[in-house]
Amino acid sequence: xxxxxxSLVLSAAALIGAVWSVSPAVRxxxxxxxxxxxxxxxxxxxxxxxxxxxxxxxxxxxRQGSGMFKTSPEHASVMITEAxxxxxxxxxDCGQFLGDLFGGKTQPATAATLGNSSSVSNSAEDTxxxxx
Numbered sequence: 082x083x084x085x086x087x088s089l090v091l092s093a094a095a096l097i098g099a100v101w102s103v104s105p106a107v108r109x110x111x112x113x114x115x116x117x118x119x120x121x122x123x124x125x126x127x128x129x130x131x132x133x134x135x136x137x138x139x140x141x142x143x144r145q146g147s148g149m150f151k152t153s154p155e156h157a158s159v160m161i162t163e164a165x166x167x168x169x170x171x172x173x174d175c176g177q178f179l180g181d182l183f184g185g186k187t188q189p190a191t192a193a194t195l196g197n198s199s200s201v202s203n204s205a206e207d208t209x210x211x212x213x
Contacts, residue, residue: 114163114164121138126178142161
């Protein structure tokens with residue numbers, strides 16, 4: 082085996098090793114994303130307001146994330162949204178709450194609001210939502 086061929090084999094082995102070591106972190110991020118979405122959606126559909134549901138979901142995402150840095154609140158909101166949009170059947174009736182993650186209405190879910198998902202909020206955007 083020539084020097085070029087052996088270096089090519091070593092390079093391929095190194096690439097496979099690098100990909101193999103990254104994939105568990107990606108899978109962990111996906112499960113954390115789904116856990117956060119399940120917590121947020123379950124709590125909202127059970128009648129809790131945005132703040133309580135958000136705090137619970139964000140705590141899980143922040144603490145169970147596998148990265149070196151903590152997940153920002155904005156990124157956690159996107160992660161929850163992506164999980165719900167990716168598999169809406171797994172998160173029934175949660176789509177109506179996703180706007181609250183980005184400054185929509187923050188009223189508690191009630192039977193009246195659950196039945197009227199086309200209502201429009203006139204409240205000003207809450208700029209302190211992610212200040213913690």
